[in-house]
Amino acid sequence: MTATQAGSQAVDRAAALLALVVESGDPRTFTSLVEDVGLAKSTTSRLLQALERNRLVRRDRAGSFHPGPLFAVYAARHDTTGDLVELAQPAMDRLSELTGETVNLAVPRAGELVQIAQVDSSYLLGATNWLGVSVPPHCTALGKVFYAHRVMALQKGELRWPTDRAMTRPQLERELAEVVRRGWALAWEELEEGLAAIAAPVHAADGSVVAAISVSGATTRITRSEVPGLGATLVEQGRTISQLLGHQP
Amino acid sequence: MTATQAGSQAVDRAAALLALVVESGDPRTFTSLVEDVGLAKSTTSRLLQALERNRLVRRDRAGSFHPGPLFAVYAARHDTTGDLVELAQPAMDRLSELTGETVNLAVPRAGELVQIAQVDSSYLLGATNWLGVSVPPHCTALGKVFYAHRVMALQKGELRWPTDRAMTRPQLERELAEVVRRGWALAWEELEEGLAAIAAPVHAADGSVVAAISVSGATTRITRSEVPGLGATLVEQGRTISQLLGHQP
DNA sequence: ACGCAGGTTCCACAATATGGAACTTCGCCG
DNA sequence: CGGCGAAGTTCCATATTGTGGAACCTGCGT
Incomplete structure (x- = not known):
């Protein structure tokens, strides 16, 4: 032999x-x-x-x-965050190649949205380095994925909106139902004017949502008409990562 | 050899x-x-x-x-809940031997308290099978551990108390500070009359609280004077499990 | 009771795994 | 800059281990 x-x-x-x-x-x-x-x-x-x-x-x-x-x-005893990042890296690189925009991976942790990896934009006008940055999840695409799939609970009380694109709670609930239906979430200038983001879930072997992957960039580049196509691409890459985790759709 | x-x-x-x-x-x-x-x-x-x-x-x-x-x-790709249960089992068995009461292990998940293992009481008047049972965490010992260590966020809005042992929010916050100070939490007839529970945290290698372990039983057996001793025992068994997870105090 | 599938044990012998010696690389120190 | 020592790798003669075919065991279904 x-x-x-x-x-x-x-x-x-x-x-x-x-x-x-x-x-x-x-x-x-x-x-x-x-x-x-x-x-x-x-x-x-x-x-x-x-x-x-x-x-x-x-x-x-x-x-x-x-x-x-x-x-x-x-x-x-091992923090599997590193393992998840390692598994997700090829899909994130692929998204970066395809879009040139900022790509992020986030997990829900202690009821909060935690960014664990990022591939930077190739544009000068790119998103910030989100790792470690705390944002109100309800006006982010990643957060909407976690709320929609119930791995994070939408907080009671008044929801604050940093831009003038505020939603009522019923409007947001309808939006979240839509996220589940079409598979991806959109945040269009809800966190900051001129900033758009699309996100899709990552499933573990048992089907539960353990992470979400997103693309974000300026609304001058990510036009409204491109959003559904980007959404489909994100769903596909999210599925790729999920399969590496043993999930079978 | x-x-x-x-x-x-x-x-x-x-x-x-x-x-x-x-x-x-x-x-x-x-x-x-x-x-x-x-x-x-x-x-x-x-x-x-x-x-x-x-x-x-x-x-x-x-x-x-x-x-x-x-x-x-x-x-x-592996759900580590089973691994945590396996590691914790000897300590839970030990607590069961020492106390004869119901022993539970819980984790915070999606901002909620999830019971993942139980050793039943040797008494006829024992606690229910808590696995899968949803309870308001603020009136449980396990929940107080998670709130005290900030791995679960105390909900805004009115806190409902199933018994007449209601606390105001400032009272609860003081109680949680006490949990951190002495290392263990107590729920004395806050969830149900006649039911007492004590809990202590389990730490991962990085020090973060990833689980909590508890003993619960009837107040006719768990007397007020025994509580500090039981608390110390739970802290010790929690530490044992933490060490298996690579945590060094 | 018998047959068969799944799995374990035995042991003669082929071939692999061993470790001491030699070697390489790199950083530190005078 | 050269010598030295530590960390690590490679070589190969030889001892001993790992192999697989055959025999065997166990449990289950017919």
Whole structure:
């Protein structure tokens, strides 16, 4: 067998098995792993037992294999923000190429909208660096995505609007229903005059919305007639990221 | 070398190295791994290269080792609730042994309090199964922990109290400051007459509060004089879980 | 009771993994 | 600027491990 490097065939084989289990998303039977890995049953059995003994896989009562406690420890103590950013980066770069505008990724956290990554605009008149900037979510496209999908609760009390494009609460609720229907959200000069943004959701494997991705720029470039096309593009890129997270539409 | 089983020494060795990297929390140098694992430098180098090739570790620019992309994939697409429950289970069992009362674990999610695990009371007069039950957080011990640590925002508007033990908002704010000071929260017949609960926070590696653990039961058993002692016990078990998450006080 | 699928164990032997030595690279210090 | 030491990599003779075919075990369905 062709080896990338001498003296690690057993480790390579065990790792290949491990990758099959971790990337599967579903429990894996011994037989299905034997078929996929292409090794003798005895070899596969021995390698799986070594992986189990070392907490890299675990078996459920039916005997099927799952990622083991070492993965759980990593996930439980690791801030996955970096992982999400890493997975989302190609889609964000793609959006940047396609539009030349500022691209952002945000997550809902402690009931607030948190920007975790940004690809800057190629225009001089671009949006600010939004990371760490606190904005009223109801007048942002990203915030509307989170409100529409109920991963953030719309605050009670008076909603303040920084521009004169104020909405009543019923108007906003109708807007949010529209976001769910068409898949994307728009904020047109609601946060600042001359600033437009479109956003779409990112779903986890279980379908829940865990992030949103957006494009923003000047209304002199992002015309009203372009918005539906941009919205469709954002939905598509949001779907791409969701699929990387194991979501199946 | 004593082997648990024939034919997997290389996998066991590679897995031991991997565990050192994943459980470390910090980047690991090649030299520090050689020291800890106790193998020849050439063996360690070869095993680490195999782990890197198989995406189980990665090296940063300085050459130090980190958990690799396979862990990131797992974390990004895996709901870590199950992992947190698994890590917290021994501490919850311990609290159940010590008190005999209902023990709960909750997380803040989308600005709301979500119960994710419970160990039932050994008493007949025990608390309900809280999982999935929506309660007003301001009159629960768990909710007070989240409000006190600002991982949930106290709602504007009138606070409704199901019993006659209502508090004014300033009274509640003072209570929350007290929660931070002494480390634990108390709800004494605020949710229901005859029901008492004490809760303490669980911290992630970065210090942020990601969960809370509580004990609840009838005021006929949980007397007022016992509350401080129970509070201290909960703080201790909360700290135990936090340490498993990589938090260092 | 029998057959079969899923999975485990045994062991002769082929071939891999080992580690000591040699080597490379880089930063620090005189 | 050269020497030195630490960190890390590569080489290869050889010891010993990992392999897979065969035999075996277990549970379930007929």
